[in-house]
Amino acid sequence: MQDKIGKREATTLARRKHIVESAAICFIEQGFHQTSVRDIAKRAKISLGNLYNHFENKTALIAEIAALEADSLISVTKVLTGNAPHKKKLEQFIKAHFAATSTPANAILAAEILAESMRSPLIAEGYIRNRQSLITALIPVVEMLFPDAEPELQAELILDTIEGAGNRVAFAKAKKKKATRDALIDWITAKISDA
Amino acid sequence: MQDKIGKREATTLARRKHIVESAAICFIEQGFHQTSVRDIAKRAKISLGNLYNHFENKTALIAEIAALEADSLISVTKVLTGNAPHKKKLEQFIKAHFAATSTPANAILAAEILAESMRSPLIAEGYIRNRQSLITALIPVVEMLFPDAEPELQAELILDTIEGAGNRVAFAKAKKKKATRDALIDWITAKISDA
DNA sequence: TATTTGAGTGAACGTTCGTTCATTGATATA
DNA sequence: TATATCAATGAACGAACGTTCACTCAAATA
Numbered sequence: 219m220q221d222k223i224g225k226r227e228a229t230t231l232a233r234r235k236h237i238v239e240s241a242a243i244c245f246i247e248q249g250f251h252q253t254s255v256r257d258i259a260k261r262a263k264i265s266l267g268n269l270y271n272h273f274e275n276k277t278a279l280i281a282e283i284a285a286l287e288a289d290s291l292i293s294v295t296k297v298l299t300g301n302a303p304h305k306k307k308l309e310q311f312i313k314a315h316f317a318a319t320s321t322p323a324n325a326i327l328a329a330e331i332l333a334e335s336m337r338s339p340l341i342a343e344g345y346i347r348n349r350q351s352l353i354t355a356l357i358p359v360v361e362m363l364f365p366d367a368e369p370e371l372q373a374e375l376i377l378d379t380i381e382g383a384g385n386r387v388a389f390a391k392a393k394k395k396k397a398t399r400d401a402l403i404d405w406i407t408a409k410i411s412d413a
Numbered sequence: 414m415q416d417k418i419g420k421r422e423a424t425t426l427a428r429r430k431h432i433v434e435s436a437a438i439c440f441i442e443q444g445f446h447q448t449s450v451r452d453i454a455k456r457a458k459i460s461l462g463n464l465y466n467h468f469e470n471k472t473a474l475i476a477e478i479a480a481l482e483a484d485s486l487i488s489v490t491k492v493l494t495g496n497a498p499h500k501k502k503l504e505q506f507i508k509a510h511f512a513a514t515s516t517p518a519n520a521i522l523a524a525e526i527l528a529e530s531m532r533s534p535l536i537a538e539g540y541i542r543n544r545q546s547l548i549t550a551l552i553p554v555v556e557m558l559f560p561d562a563e564p565e566l567q568a569e570l571i572l573d574t575i576e577g578a579g580n581r582v583a584f585a586k587a588k589k590k591k592a593t594r595d596a597l598i599d600w601i602t603a604k605i606s607d608a
Numbered sequence: 609t610a611t612t613t614g615a616g617t618g619a620a621c622g623t624t625c626g627t628t629c630a631t632t633g634a635t636a637t638a
Numbered sequence: 639t640a641t642a643t644c645a646a647t648g649a650a651c652g653a654a655c656g657t658t659c660a661c662t663c664a665a666a667t668a
Contacts, residue, residue: 226665251446265617329528336521371596375578382573401566409604421635460647
């Protein structure tokens, strides 16, 4: 029982997680640079000083949020690894990733992270790594379905379309969202040589 | 000669334009909210107080920059109105819009504006209007080339792909940029029924 | 049980922020 | 020429910023 977590350590971990979640809410509502450290502390219901016991500075908090995106990506890539027909897998991937990117909270955070990536190498690194993991998971399927295209370029264009469309309709009505999703699936899968 | 511009009025107009340009440079280098009004005044080589003679506040300056994008879009849509074959026109549009969106300065500003749009209705309004003008210009051509698809949805997906790909490769090497552009043209035009 | 550790607090620090304002001087108007 | 207008200045304002600090107290360790 070497790795038994003590009461102290457990609450510290939970507190840390709680701070990250509170920060994410603030960032979604106000943006990175319009959110003050006091805002985050207030939302997490802890003192200002205590926040600095858990995070070195505000930048570290932003980086942690940006890295969090990676976790949600893993579940999306899972649909690509099964034994189902490739076309079916791609279709499910489009649905899953479109659903994720068209969620307002995700769209807002993604826009915030993208803008931040443009100036901060630390954030950009995480952003690129996340995207590459999607590309890598997508390539084998794309290779089968679009034998005439260069697989990586093709996979990236597919991602561009899904993410672009998702973010664009994040605030649209459910009806338009659904129509866009269906058109998106058609647009991508229509070019597949054969099932 | 009713509308003759006096020396006073002319220099005022020029000064105003100069401030906007200086602000744009600051925003590209640092982002909207990391740029202080003092930064802008310093870059424009005018006094802090004088800036407030030309702009009501910092927000007005941000809104003006966001609205500026519209001007550069007009030239892009021009290639869609000629007498050339529709497929050729679409191809030129892709080239022009991709070239624009893959320019780093544009990509940075676009990311900044998108993030700002998520929270500011004023900025969002301009963003949506700009996009709609592109869609409107694109629809007639799309209607001809993709008779089976719903024209507006189709036009939006095409824009998503171009802009997504453009912004993504904004900081990539020229070689990859060109490869992406060519793959982009293939990807979109391959589905055209006939020339 | 005595000692050490670190989570938790909020006041305080120095800096920077957006904005205002009294004042100056050049240009337009009469 | 006398007067009104307005671009231009930079000091000053109060508020908010990120961060530090001395301190308290509960939990872990010996």
